[in-house]
Amino acid sequence: MSLTAGAAASTAGVPASLDLAEGLRDRRTYLQELDCIRGLAILLVFLFHAWGLSGLQVPGNPAPGIGLIAGGNTGVTLFFVLSGFLLSLPWLRHAADPGQPKPLLGAYFKARALRILPLYYVALLVTWLLTGDTATITRAALFQFVGFQAFPYSVVWWTLVTEIQFYLLLPLGMLLWTAGPRGRLCCIVLLLAWAAAYTALVVVGEMADGKTFLLSKSLFARAPAFLIGIATAAAWLRLADAPILRQRSRMLAGLSLALLLLALALLERILLAVTQMAKGAAEVSWHLHHSYEAALWAVVILCLLLGQLPAKRLLVNNALAVVGKLSYSLYLLHVPVLFYLIYPLRESMGPEAYQASVWLYLVPAAALALALALSLASYHWVEKPFLRRKRALPV
Known part of the structure; x- marks a missing residue:
């Protein structure tokens, strides 16, 4: 199976202090495509918050691409799909080939802690020093849902709570799935029970306004994105060495490009529909749109990993891979940077002016440059030492 395409990529344009495969316990598994997709996800989230803080509205006849910007919070859904893809891969590889190492639970949890906790707790400490909001910071430190109580710092924290929920449940599901027929049956029964509750509360019924924030942003409602990510990883493992996909042909290249463009066009239409609904209405009455987004992002991921795309370097390149490598720092930093640069000027000039x-x-361009510089610093001083400890864990 081809796992080293990204590992052999040129380092041109990559800062000397930045190793794109840093933190991976098996460097052969590095895929530059996934770092680039992660970079695309954080740029979409950045543009979404820049759009909102600028007070912009979607016009009646929006230009192409506006949906991806105004609805750029779809980048969060893409992050969830990527988490499902990447974290399930070791179990899926072992299930497909028992000769592959079976993931160790201790190493798995240590790796997740080393990846997520250090930078997150540094962000909480800085927020506490700036705001003095002990109650909110304590709740966030215990991975309880926090909304805008510590605005603008806390805007994205809820997603980490959802990720942690997934991190805790994934090993249970994978252990059941790989434990033989009885374990797989138990896993299917649990999934069916969740699907029934999800259909009743999310697909058929409308979620009550008072519960929307907690319910719509919890793992219960966002599970489809993670499950689609897992299914995407399984599909990639099965298709990566398919003889027909290893052949280079114009027909395959054209089909891959057509699928990619179709997925992005459909995604644009969904996001435009969401942005044109009343604020929050999509979360209450059409929460299923996140699942549609996840499915379309899965198509994009498979097209980039498997397809022989013309001009693929437009989406898979070192610049976007670097943004992807810095995405965690950039994710936690970008909203405060945008807010403190945009809001004072917007208020002094007036929104229309x-x-x-x-x-x-x-x-926003200056904010992106500043956020990237701060992210590179935080990556070097906070993330990198712990990524090296993560790399030393058993595979």
Whole structure:
């Protein structure tokens, strides 16, 4: 199976202090495509928050691509799909080939802790020093849902709570799935029970406004994205060495490109529909749109991993891979940076004057440059030492 395509990539344009495969216990499994997809996800989330903080609205006849910007919170769904894909791979490899090492639970949990906790707790400490909001920081430190109580710092924290829920449940599901027929049957029964409850509360019924935040952002409602990520990983493992996909042909290249463009076009239409609904209405009455997004992102991932795309370097390149490598720092940092650069200027000029000026474009660009610089620093001083400890864990 071809696992080393990304590992052999040129290091041109990559900062000397940045190893794109840092933290991987088996460097042969590095896939540059996934780092680039992660970079695309954080850029979408960045543009989404820049759009919102600038006070922009989707026009009646939006230009192509506006849906991906105004609905750029789809990047969070993409992050969830990537988590399902990457974290399930060791179990799926072992299930497909018992000769592959079976994941060790202790190493798995240590790896997750080393990847997530250090930078997150540094962010909480900085927020506490700036705000003095002990109650909110304590709740966040215990991975309880926090919304805008520590705005603008806490805007993205809820996603880490959902990720942690997935990290805790994934080993149970995978152990059952790989434990033989009885374990697989038990896993199927549990999935069917969740699917029944999900259908009743999310697909058929509307979620009550008072419960929308907790329910719609919990693993219960966001599980389809993670499950689609797992299914995508299984499909990739099965198809990666398919003889027909190893052949280079214009027909395959054209089909891959057509599927990719179709997935992005459908995603754009879904996101436009969401942005044109009343604020929060999609979360209450059409939460299923997140599952549609996840399915379309899965198509994009498979097209990039398996397809012989013309001009693939537009989406798979070192610059986007670097953004993907810095995505965790950038994710935690970008909202405060955007807020403190955009909001004072927007308020002093007035929203309409700001939106009609060149500052509408210059300020987010400056914010992105500053956020990337801060992310590189936090990656070097906070993430990197713990990633090296993670790399030393058993495979």
